[in-house]
Structures are given as structure tokens and as C-alpha cells.
Amino acid sequence: MRKNPEHFVWLAAFWIAVYLLLTALPLFLLLFSPAPSPRGFWRDFSAALGFAGLAMMMLQFALTARLQTVKAPFGSDLVYHFHRQISQVAFGLILAHPLILFVTTPSTVSLLKFWNAPWRARFAVAALAILIVQVGSSIWRRQLRLDYDRWRFWHGVLASATVVLGLLHMMKVGHFVNLPWKRSLWLSYGALWVGLLAYVRLLKPWLALRQPYEVVAVNAERGQAWSLTLRAKGHHGLRFNPGQFAWLTLWHSPFLAKDHPFSFSASAERPELLRFTIKELGDFTATIKQAVPGQLAWLDGPHGAFSVDRYPHAPGYVFIAGGIGITPMMSMLHTLADRRDPRPLLLLYANRDLDSITFREEIEQLTPRLNLRVAHVLDRPPENWTGESGFINDAVLQRQLPEEFTDLDYFICGPPPMMNAVEQLLLRRGIPFGQIHTERFNLV
Ligand SMILES: Cc1cc2nc3c(=O)[nH]c(=O)nc-3n(C[C@H](O)[C@H](O)[C@H](O)COP(=O)(O)OP(=O)(O)OC[C@H]3O[C@@H](n4cnc5c(N)ncnc54)[C@H](O)[C@@H]3O)c2cc1C
Incomplete structure (x- = not known):
């Protein structure tokens, strides 16, 4: 693989x-x-x-x-x-x-x-x-x-x-x-x-019809998101690289071409249960919470090149996420934890406020299993907040990036303005273009 x-x-x-x-x-x-x-x-x-x-x-x-x-x-x-x-x-x-x-x-x-x-x-x-x-x-x-x-x-x-x-x-x-x-x-x-x-x-x-999946669970997450867990029904399922995505069909036949792309949000080392975490944003994403266990779904994938597995020789990784852009990062973090990867990792995670941090508790549980430092950046921080506030800007990068930051590989996923700004800031800081990897949810 x-x-x-x-x-x-x-x-x-x-x-x-x-x-x-x-x-x-x-x-x-x-x-x-x-x-x-x-x-x-x-x-x-x-x-x-x-x-x-x-x-x-x-x-x-x-x-x-x-x-x-x-x-x-x-x-x-x-x-x-x-x-x-x-x-x-x-x-x-x-x-x-x-x-x-x-x-x-x-x-x-x-x-x-x-x-x-x-x-x-x-x-x-x-x-x-x-x-x-x-x-x-x-x-x-x-x-x-x-x-x-x-x-x-x-x-x-x-x-x-x-x-x-x-x-x-x-x-x-x-x-x-x-x-x-x-x-x-x-x-x-x-x-x-x-x-x-x-x-x-x-x-x-x-x-796709010959290889269906069934819904195992639908769980509410912080930040108006829902995690949909699927299991292969009558076949071996698919293997993916952490950070990749698949096109999901639910409610309709795959022949109707009404599929939507979502990143895997769980470990690639445990492909028997596939998880997608989906933020309610529009017509389709608002229906995820209505899915019920046993319901059929179909996948086209895996797709994408946004994965630590594409850069296995990096001395460490920096993940920069905004809002629901955390999903591919979660897949990469879970996978690295399952592999007991000792390399240094930094997660810079921007959200509106403390309550809307999708996977807040899951990240806390993951941290001791990894050589991971997490810095939350809140637009509207609570009183007595001592962490980063506002947006991810040059000052935040200056404070948070480790000393040897030019050697690391960077993964960015979040709202387009955040991604554009962070990409430019990293380039200006001298990170080579080939070490900056992005996944844009607004593909089309
Ligand atoms: C590679 C990739 C990975 C993604 N991973 C996640 C994830 O992990 N979690 C998450 O919540 N969201 C993810 N998204 C975004 C998600 O696919 C869209 O939010 C969702 O398809 C919007 O559908 P809607 O009907 O609810 O919204 P609508 O309000 O109908 O559409 C909003 C916008 O979403 C885009 N869109 C709508 N339908 C489709 C479609 N069938 N295919 C492609 N784009 C579409 C269009 O640009 C549209 O203007 C990902 C997108 C991409 C490209």
C-alpha cells in the first residue's frame, strides 16, 4: 500500500x-x-x-x-x-x-x-x-x-x-x-x-453496488458535526492511506451520481471500521444525523495524495487545521499512534470557540500515545484563556513552530482564506513548497 x-x-x-x-x-x-x-x-x-x-x-x-x-x-x-x-x-x-x-x-x-x-x-x-x-x-x-x-x-x-x-x-x-x-x-x-x-x-x-457498506453508528461531535461509522458488508472493504478521502453515496443508488467527498477520520491501521466526520453545511450533510444502523452506503475510493504516507522520511509533521479540516489530520494522528510513531508532531487547530472544537476530547486522549504538542487557536476564547487567540498568523507560527521547522512536512486543511494565508506565511518563512501539502474541501 x-x-x-x-x-x-x-x-x-x-x-x-x-x-x-x-x-x-x-x-x-x-x-x-x-x-x-x-x-x-x-x-x-x-x-x-x-x-x-x-x-x-x-x-x-x-x-x-x-x-x-x-x-x-x-x-x-x-x-x-x-x-x-x-x-x-x-x-x-x-x-x-x-x-x-x-x-x-x-x-x-x-x-x-x-x-x-x-x-x-x-x-x-x-x-x-x-x-x-x-x-x-x-x-x-x-x-x-x-x-x-x-x-x-x-x-x-x-x-x-x-x-x-x-x-x-x-x-x-x-x-x-x-x-x-x-x-x-x-x-x-x-x-x-x-x-x-x-x-x-x-x-x-x-x-460499488456489488460492494456495499452498512452504517454501524452515527455519533454527534462538537462543532455541528456527525461521525458516520461504516463496515464492509460481504467483502473485505477498502484500505486507505491516512488523510485520504472517499466519495460517499447514501440514500440514493450509486447510478444517480449523487456522491459527496469526505476524508476518513479514523486510523488507516483499522480499516474494518471506516469513519467519516461530517459537518452540517448544506442539503446532503444535514441528512447524516438521520442515517440509521444497518442502512446501506457505497464508497468510491480511496482518493487523494494528502497523507503522511507520501512523505515517510520526514523527521516530523506539522498539522494545521481549521474547523472540520481536522478530519484528515485525525486519521493521520490515529494512524501514527497505532504505529507507535515516535516522531515529533505539532497540531495547530483553529476554531471559533472552545465548545466548537470537533474531537477536543479525542485529541486529548490521543496526545499521550504520540510525541504530539497541540495548540488550539480560538477566535472567541473564554475568559482566562491562556492559549492562542484570533487567527493563525505569523506571530502564532513564530511562537508555536519548533526550532528545526524548515525540515518538517506541513499539512494544511481548513477554510480557504485560512489555507491561503497559512500557505503564504509558511513559504515566506522559507519552508520549501514541496513540504507544504494541502487538502481543499471546496474542490469544485
Ligand atoms: C477532498 C474532500 C474532502 C472532504 N472531507 C470532508 C470531511 O471530512 N468532512 C466534511 O464535513 N466535509 C468534507 N468535505 C466537504 C464536503 O464534501 C461538502 O461540504 C459536501 O459535499 C457539501 O454537500 P451539501 O449538499 O451538504 O452542501 P451544499 O450546500 O449542497 O453544497 C455546498 C458546496 O459543497 C460542494 N459540494 C456539494 N455537493 C458536492 C458533491 N457532491 N461533490 C463535491 N462537492 C460538493 C459545492 O462546492 C457546493 O457549492 C470534503 C470535500 C472534499 C473535496
């Missing part, structure tokens, strides 16, 4: 090379002999941008299909971040394709008259219109108050429509895909898309 850190470096290099190859390959192959007759620099250049944009679009699904081997070296945070950024690059390239034509050949503007235009242009206009809606609704999802589940469903539908229409446009124009093998190349990208869709929407839910 625990892999050498070098293994992930090589795997990352491999997947980056595969991605670059798959993005650029169609472009180069299309120019191979017999090369199509040139139509002028700007026209061919704009087509090249369109091809590159479409190839990137078609690879998007490979990024978000939760393929563990693809995500393992990077972590989900980074892959989703890349997905968001590269989508915008692809969108820019696809948008530049007609804009260049309109500027360099003004007569092509008439192709925008949808009902009078030839099919090749209609496909292009429809693809671009859908893409604009898709990109806009993703960037401004929260501002537009779009329900997450509905948005996720339509995001997939719109992306598939864009890809199909883009391919139809390309085939109808036909200039660079004038030979059967060139057309087959693009169709194989389409087949990859369909294959991944079938894997994510059909095969994975089917596999």
Missing part, C-alpha cells in the same frame, strides 16, 4: 508526457502527407488552434473521471485545479479559431446566420454557444446559485454535446481530416470520451 515517494515522481512525469503527447499528436499527424493544400497562414493557423482546443476538451474527462492511477501522483486538488485552468485555455483556443477567421476573412461573419448557414457552420456555432454556457456556469456557479448536483449533471451533458458538435464541425469541413485514418484518429478520441463516460456512469456504480 505504501509506495516509495520516487514512484509518484515517475508516475507524474509519465502522465504529464502522455497528456502533452495526446494534446499535440492530432495536430502534428494531421499535417502528415499527403498534407492538405495550404489555404493561407491565418486560416490554417486558426484551424490549428481549433484542433488543439478540441483535443484538450476531449481529454478533460480523463482528468475528472476519478482514475486513481492518474490522480495518485498529483492529488485531487491539483488535478481539479488543472482541469479548471486548462479548460479556460481550451476555451480560449476554440474561441480564437472563429475570431481569427472573422478578422482575416470578414465574409465568414455571415456564417453566424444560423438558419442560412451550411451545416459545418451550424455545428460550430452550436458547439461554441454551448461551450460559453458551460464555461460561464462553471466559473460563476456559486454566484448564479446553481444547485451542485444539477450543475454536475448538466456540466457532463453540455461537455459531451460540445465534443460531439465539435467533431461534426471538423468532419463536415473535412480539410485536415480528408483521409480515413485521420478521421479515425479523431473518432478514437471520441471513443475514449464515451468509454470513460461508460466507466464512470455505469461500470463504477455497478462495482
Whole structure:
């Protein structure tokens, strides 16, 4: 289960090379002999941008299909971040394709008259219109108050429509895909898309249904959170690295794709009982307290690279958590305790007040089993509080970090403003970027 850190470096290099190859390959192959007759620099250049944009679009699904081997070296945070950024690059390239034509050949503007235009242009206009809606609704999802589940469903539908229409446009124009093998190349990208869709929407839910879990207990925790304990039903369950997460389906069939990501909050050394600790924040998380023992649940996981097991040679670890961001840290602390790990550990844990500290008592019980120092940071401390108060800032770090702090590995999870601020502060203190690890609960 625990892999050498070098293994992930090589795997990352491999997947980056595969991605670059798959993005650029169609472009180069299309120019191979017999090369199509040139139509002028700007026209061919704009087509090249369109091809590159479409190839990137078609690879998007490979990024978000939760393929563990693809995500393992990077972590989900980074892959989703890349997905968001590269989508915008692809969108820019696809948008530049007609804009260049309109500027360099003004007569092509008439192709925008949808009902009078030839099919090749209609496909292009429809693809671009859908893409604009898709990109806009993703960037401004929260501002537009779009329900997450509905948005996720339509995001997939719109992306598939864009890809199909883009391919139809390309085939109808036909200039660079004038030979059967060139057309087959693009169709194989389409087949990859369909294959991944079938894997994510059909095969994975089917596999999940065959490996159910049952709810063993639902316990109230401080800070409006609930711990949900699950046990594998009729199979061996899953093994995970401490700090990883899984997608949880409760109440619905896995085929409905209404799963939510949650970090494991108990020891990875005791995988027979899996625990998730979930804060009531919205529609789904508010239903956890209604779960009853014996009820079925399904998991897709483990996922994520936020784990001490990825950095086994560190001389010690610093965990910096805010609110419910404590869950992956609890999994790591419990696991290190079960392994009797002697290395020095520091937990900096920010909360609103003393009563809202999730796992306050559990952390107290864990401390004697570890070489652990805990510093609570309270926004609203009680009277006579002698600990840290306010937010985790440079002064708090100055007081709390041990002397040899630049050698340690840092794990940060909490509200985004806290994570951004702490990451910057650590970088400014000279901690190498590669020793700062983050898990963002606002992945999407
Ligand atoms: C890697 C990871 C680990 C997490 N671990 C924990 C944990 O241990 N404990 C905990 O309490 N929370 C955790 N979360 C956050 C948790 O997944 C969201 O709070 C929860 O999905 C919100 O669902 P909701 O319907 O209650 O909220 P809503 O009010 O419907 O949504 C609030 C926001 O949560 C996000 N969200 C909603 N549904 C989903 C979904 N199906 N998939 C992904 N994001 C969604 C969206 O950004 C949405 O805008 C984790 C998130 C991630 C990404």
C-alpha cells in the first residue's frame, strides 16, 4: 500500500508526457502527407488552434473521471485545479479559431446566420454557444446559485454535446481530416470520451453496488458535526492511506451520481471500521444525523495524495487545521499512534470557540500515545484563556513552530482564506513548497 515517494515522481512525469503527447499528436499527424493544400497562414493557423482546443476538451474527462492511477501522483486538488485552468485555455483556443477567421476573412461573419448557414457552420456555432454556457456556469456557479448536483449533471451533458458538435464541425469541413485514418484518429478520441463516460456512469456504480457498506453508528461531535461509522458488508472493504478521502453515496443508488467527498477520520491501521466526520453545511450533510444502523452506503475510493504516507522520511509533521479540516489530520494522528510513531508532531487547530472544537476530547486522549504538542487557536476564547487567540498568523507560527521547522512536512486543511494565508506565511518563512501539502474541501 505504501509506495516509495520516487514512484509518484515517475508516475507524474509519465502522465504529464502522455497528456502533452495526446494534446499535440492530432495536430502534428494531421499535417502528415499527403498534407492538405495550404489555404493561407491565418486560416490554417486558426484551424490549428481549433484542433488543439478540441483535443484538450476531449481529454478533460480523463482528468475528472476519478482514475486513481492518474490522480495518485498529483492529488485531487491539483488535478481539479488543472482541469479548471486548462479548460479556460481550451476555451480560449476554440474561441480564437472563429475570431481569427472573422478578422482575416470578414465574409465568414455571415456564417453566424444560423438558419442560412451550411451545416459545418451550424455545428460550430452550436458547439461554441454551448461551450460559453458551460464555461460561464462553471466559473460563476456559486454566484448564479446553481444547485451542485444539477450543475454536475448538466456540466457532463453540455461537455459531451460540445465534443460531439465539435467533431461534426471538423468532419463536415473535412480539410485536415480528408483521409480515413485521420478521421479515425479523431473518432478514437471520441471513443475514449464515451468509454470513460461508460466507466464512470455505469461500470463504477455497478462495482460499488456489488460492494456495499452498512452504517454501524452515527455519533454527534462538537462543532455541528456527525461521525458516520461504516463496515464492509460481504467483502473485505477498502484500505486507505491516512488523510485520504472517499466519495460517499447514501440514500440514493450509486447510478444517480449523487456522491459527496469526505476524508476518513479514523486510523488507516483499522480499516474494518471506516469513519467519516461530517459537518452540517448544506442539503446532503444535514441528512447524516438521520442515517440509521444497518442502512446501506457505497464508497468510491480511496482518493487523494494528502497523507503522511507520501512523505515517510520526514523527521516530523506539522498539522494545521481549521474547523472540520481536522478530519484528515485525525486519521493521520490515529494512524501514527497505532504505529507507535515516535516522531515529533505539532497540531495547530483553529476554531471559533472552545465548545466548537470537533474531537477536543479525542485529541486529548490521543496526545499521550504520540510525541504530539497541540495548540488550539480560538477566535472567541473564554475568559482566562491562556492559549492562542484570533487567527493563525505569523506571530502564532513564530511562537508555536519548533526550532528545526524548515525540515518538517506541513499539512494544511481548513477554510480557504485560512489555507491561503497559512500557505503564504509558511513559504515566506522559507519552508520549501514541496513540504507544504494541502487538502481543499471546496474542490469544485
Ligand atoms: C477532498 C474532500 C474532502 C472532504 N472531507 C470532508 C470531511 O471530512 N468532512 C466534511 O464535513 N466535509 C468534507 N468535505 C466537504 C464536503 O464534501 C461538502 O461540504 C459536501 O459535499 C457539501 O454537500 P451539501 O449538499 O451538504 O452542501 P451544499 O450546500 O449542497 O453544497 C455546498 C458546496 O459543497 C460542494 N459540494 C456539494 N455537493 C458536492 C458533491 N457532491 N461533490 C463535491 N462537492 C460538493 C459545492 O462546492 C457546493 O457549492 C470534503 C470535500 C472534499 C473535496
